[in-house]
Amino acid sequence: MNNRIDEIQSFLSHQDYSLAVRRMLDICLDSGDNQLLINAILWSRLYRKHEKENAANPLPADFFAQADTLLNQLQSIYTNVPPQQQLLINVESISKTYSKGNFSLRPISLQLKTSEVMGVVGENGNGKTTLLRCLAGQLALDSGNIAYIKLHSPDYYDIKHHVAFIPQRIPKWYGLLKDNLHFSASLAGIHGEQNELMVAFMLERLNLTDYAHLTWGQISSGYRTRFELARILLQKPSLLILDEPLANLDINAQQTILTDLRYMAKSAYHPMGIILSSQQLHEVEKVADTVLLIKQGACLFRTGDTTETVQSSALELETIADRNVLVEILGDEKVQVQYNGGFYTITSTEYSVGKIITDLLNKDVPVTYFRDITHSTKRYF
Amino acid sequence: MNSKRPLVPAFLNKFDRYLLLHQPETWSARTHLVVYYGLLFLAVLTGLCFIVPNDARSDTPVAYWIGFLVIVDIIAIVGWLIFLFRFNVFKRYGNITPIGRLRTFILYFISIGTIVLFAYLPPAVESIRANIAYGNDEIVNDINSINTRICQIEYDSLQHKWSEDTVLVVDKKSNATIAYEKVQEAGINNPDTLMAEVHPPYHVIDTAELAQRLTSVDSVVKVNDTMYVLNECPDYNFLKVYRSDFTYILTANNHPKQGILTSQELFNNVIRNYKRPDFIKLKQEMAILIKKYDYRFSYNNSYRYEEGSDMDPEISFSGRLERRYHLSQTRHSLENIIERKYRWNARNFGWQFRLFLYISFILTLLIFIFRHSTVKTFFLSLLTAVILTILSSITLVFSNGHENSGGFAWIIFYSVLFAALSFTVFGSTKRNLLSGISINLFVLMVTFIPLTTVCYYYSLIRREYYDDIVGRLNPIDQEVMYRNIFYAEIAGFTLLLILLPTLIHKLYRRWYSLPQE
Numbered sequence: 001m002n003n004r005i006d007e008i009q010s011f012l013s014h015q016d017y018s019l020a021v022r023r024m025l026d027i028c029l030d031s032g033d034n035q036l037l038i039n040a041i042l043w044s045r046l047y048r049k050h051e052k053e054n055a056a057n058p059l060p061a062d063f064f065a066q067a068d069t070l071l072n073q074l075q076s077i078y079t080n081v082p083p084q085q086q087l088l089i090n091v092e093s094i095s096k097t098y099s100k101g102n103f104s105l106r107p108i109s110l111q112l113k114t115s116e117v118m119g120v121v122g123e124n125g126n127g128k129t130t131l132l133r134c135l136a137g138q139l140a141l142d143s144g145n146i147a148y149i150k151l152h153s154p155d156y157y158d159i160k161h162h163v164a165f166i167p168q169r170i171p172k173w174y175g176l177l178k179d180n181l182h183f184s185a186s187l188a189g190i191h192g193e194q195n196e197l198m199v200a201f202m203l204e205r206l207n208l209t210d211y212a213h214l215t216w217g218q219i220s221s222g223y224r225t226r227f228e229l230a231r232i233l234l235q236k237p238s239l240l241i242l243d244e245p246l247a248n249l250d251i252n253a254q255q256t257i258l259t260d261l262r263y264m265a266k267s268a269y270h271p272m273g274i275i276l277s278s279q280q281l282h283e284v285e286k287v288a289d290t291v292l293l294i295k296q297g298a299c300l301f302r303t304g305d306t307t308e309t310v311q312s313s314a315l316e317l318e319t320i321a322d323r324n325v326l327v328e329i330l331g332d333e334k335v336q337v338q339y340n341g342g343f344y345t346i347t348s349t350e351y352s353v354g355k356i357i358t359d360l361l362n363k364d365v366p367v368t369y370f371r372d373i374t375h376s377t378k379r380y381f
Numbered sequence: 382m383n384s385k386r387p388l389v390p391a392f393l394n395k396f397d398r399y400l401l402l403h404q405p406e407t408w409s410a411r412t413h414l415v416v417y418y419g420l421l422f423l424a425v426l427t428g429l430c431f432i433v434p435n436d437a438r439s440d441t442p443v444a445y446w447i448g449f450l451v452i453v454d455i456i457a458i459v460g461w462l463i464f465l466f467r468f469n470v471f472k473r474y475g476n477i478t479p480i481g482r483l484r485t486f487i488l489y490f491i492s493i494g495t496i497v498l499f500a501y502l503p504p505a506v507e508s509i510r511a512n513i514a515y516g517n518d519e520i521v522n523d524i525n526s527i528n529t530r531i532c533q534i535e536y537d538s539l540q541h542k543w544s545e546d547t548v549l550v551v552d553k554k555s556n557a558t559i560a561y562e563k564v565q566e567a568g569i570n571n572p573d574t575l576m577a578e579v580h581p582p583y584h585v586i587d588t589a590e591l592a593q594r595l596t597s598v599d600s601v602v603k604v605n606d607t608m609y610v611l612n613e614c615p616d617y618n619f620l621k622v623y624r625s626d627f628t629y630i631l632t633a634n635n636h637p638k639q640g641i642l643t644s645q646e647l648f649n650n651v652i653r654n655y656k657r658p659d660f661i662k663l664k665q666e667m668a669i670l671i672k673k674y675d676y677r678f679s680y681n682n683s684y685r686y687e688e689g690s691d692m693d694p695e696i697s698f699s700g701r702l703e704r705r706y707h708l709s710q711t712r713h714s715l716e717n718i719i720e721r722k723y724r725w726n727a728r729n730f731g732w733q734f735r736l737f738l739y740i741s742f743i744l745t746l747l748i749f750i751f752r753h754s755t756v757k758t759f760f761l762s763l764l765t766a767v768i769l770t771i772l773s774s775i776t777l778v779f780s781n782g783h784e785n786s787g788g789f790a791w792i793i794f795y796s797v798l799f800a801a802l803s804f805t806v807f808g809s810t811k812r813n814l815l816s817g818i819s820i821n822l823f824v825l826m827v828t829f830i831p832l833t834t835v836c837y838y839y840s841l842i843r844r845e846y847y848d849d850i851v852g853r854l855n856p857i858d859q860e861v862m863y864r865n866i867f868y869a870e871i872a873g874f875t876l877l878l879i880l881l882p883t884l885i886h887k888l889y890r891r892w893y894s895l896p897q898e
């Protein structure tokens with residue numbers, strides 16, 4: 001059985017058509033069959049057109065017929081062999097101090113493999129962007145070393161060719177958006193019909209086809225982020241570094257972009273490593289294999305580092321109940337309750353999160369929101 | 382594909398698309414569009430220049446055209462730059478090849494050259510129109526005809542006798558002068574003195590002056606080994622054209638067939654064997670010729686003279702002729718025609734081509750540097766160049782007359798200095814402003830290193846020659862010097878073309894991609 005094909009069939013049967021279309025495009029790209037990819041693009045356009053013009057009505061039968069055809073073709077040629085992971089970047093104790101200013105990035109080490117997503121979180125001004133720019137080869141290091149494993153004796157031009165960096169403030173594009181995408185693909189050595197195909201794929205994949213004929217000034221900041229992502233992906237970087245890519249996106253778009261990034265990282269066509277910084281801790285934690293918490297220039301915590309978190313459970317809770325009520329129910333000596341004005345953060349070395357929430361609900365405490373942050377970076381904020 | 386581009390044919394849109402998908406760097410240079418629009422503009426401009434009234438006899442309006450077209454050039458270059466700066470393969474760290482650097486530079490040069498060419502078109506069309514209206518031989522024949530007819534009509538009033546100048550030639554380097562002077566003082570009968578009495582008055586000249594005089598006199602009678610009678614024909618060239626271009630053309634080997642008649646030739650043709658002509662017919666022919674070159678200039682171009690001067694018609698025969706035959710006006714018309722006709726002769730073409738070449742080249746270099754540098758570094762490089770020029774100029778004030786050689790020495794020094802500083806980029810781990818400025822200025826100067834070196838050499842030679850008060854050194858052979866300067870120019874361009882895909886490519890690639898502080 002092929003898991004990814006089953007996944008698409010599942011999406012279709014549960015009417016998650018948008019997801020199904022995106023996954024179909026991904027899997028057709030991975031198949032390496034251009035004709036199949038063209039058919040998938042046409043199928044996606046059919047879906048977009050229906051959504052745009054006739055969303056209230058059910059999808060036409062032709063849509064499902066084409067989906068079946070595509071899936072059948074994929075069944076025969078697609079082998080669900082996950083790409084082999086390779087070490088992409090090995091960072092050893094890098095540090096950076098700006099000559100002007102008093103900020104220092106203290107020694108940080110990390111490793112990233114292809115198909116992996118790494119999140120970097122932290123408060124503003126704590127060194128996230130500095131770390132990312134160091135990794136992208138944009139800032140000179142004071143100490144430490146970065147090894148780009150896939151490149152043999154690279155100069156910085158090679159490094160910057162293979163490492164794409166999307167800054168928080170995306171530089172303005174000039175000319176037609178579509179021309180920019182063709183240009184970027186061409187830069188990466190994708191020429192002729194393949195160039196046309198890959199740009200059409202990327203526009204369809206990120207749902208940008210309707211905006212391709214516009215210019216930078218005619219699209220919103222959210223679409224700018226998506227176009228920049230499309231442009232960078234067309235350049236086929238080995239390592240993609242994004243600084244606050246979610247800043248300009250709405251909640252749905254954030255979720256879509258993050259899951260898309262995760263799928264793209266694991267693409268068989270062009271597997272890559274992704275490092276992104278964000279303030280959206282929970283969203284990032286959902287898709288990232290590793291999350292680094294940067295505080296005052298140092299790596300305070302990284303997910304997966306269980307020795308730090310097994311000591312105590314942590315819970316984020318929103319309720320109208322008073323702090324005293326919570327302490328009374330849970331016991332003053334068993335838990336610590338902190339309030340930041342919006343949420344309570346409850347930590348305990350004795351109780352599990354499940355027990356804490358059960359006790360509160362049994363005492364009819366009106367809980368409107370809770371989240372287990374035992375293994376989350378959130379507990380360090 | 383951008384289908385909104387006006388006046389672009391389908392094939393060019395297809396070509397543009399092809400370049401976008403296959404040759405991003407060539408596409409981003411937009412040279413194909415610049416050349417297309419440039420040719421389109423040149424075609425329209427050519428038509429306009431042919432339609433606009435432009436009498437070859439009138440004062441040329443080409444300066445206004447050039448002024449207008451320089452503004453058009455600036456607008457066109459700015460327009461091109463707006464499109465050029467949209468896409469940059471190098472700054473996007475795209476796939477670039479060393480040969481790609483060279484190709485890019487050439488594409489920029491073609492684009493700039495096409496735009497700069499606009500300003501050359503009106504003068505060229507003006508020349509074509511003047512050449513169509515007036516043939517080369519026609520001009521010469523008309524000048525000869527006018528002078529000949531004036532001689533025929535004014536025969537009775539003209540001076541017919543040639544001037545005589547008796548000279549005694551001595552070799553001042555030998556003792557002959559002293560001996561001669563002694564003889565003169567002593568009043569001893571001397572054959573020379575006797576001859577001088579036959580051909581009075583005489584004066585003494587040396588052999589060098591004789592050689593110089595012989596080039597200008599019309600006839601020489603050698604009385605003996607030391608005494609000559611130099612004869613000069615009266616001036617019958619009443620209509621003279623003072624255009625160096627014309628003189629140059631007339632002295633060229635095969636063009637035109639006949640030259641301007643000299644006074645001597647006019648004397649031989651008309652005065653020596655004078656036959657009284659049909660005056661009525663002659664004056665009619667003269668009137669036709671005068672009318673042919675009669676142009677109503679926008680200002681009062683009637684014959685002007687300074688009262689009491691040699692050309693005052695009240696007291697001067699020449700002045701009367703000027704006024705009678707409208708010679709001043711005719712001369713002015715002829716000069717305008719000649720200026721138009723011979724604007725592109727071999728002598729002028731050299732500097733005109735250089736002007737075109739260097740304007741296009743310098744602009745190309747600046748754009749190339751800008752495309753490979755950061756905005757800050759680029760403008761700081763220009764500022765550095767200006768400051769160094771000012772400081773170097775100040776030092777030249779104290780150079781005690783060695784301004785030229787000093788200036789060239791500074792340029793060579795800066796070239797070497799910036800080359801050396803540029804190389805530090807290979808050992809650097811950070812993008813450094815100083816090395817960036819050095820690379821930019823080195824690229825800007827490298828073409829001129831051979832030329833500057835040659836000029837420096839000749840400035841030293843020249844200085845040495847001027848300082849040589851005993852006359853030990855020979856003057857500089859101008860022809861050899863200009864040939865060497867030409868070779869140096871070729872060498873400079875060749876050097877740049879060699880360095881672009883090799884050293885300059887590596888310097889910029891290394892510098893621009895280095896991490897920043």
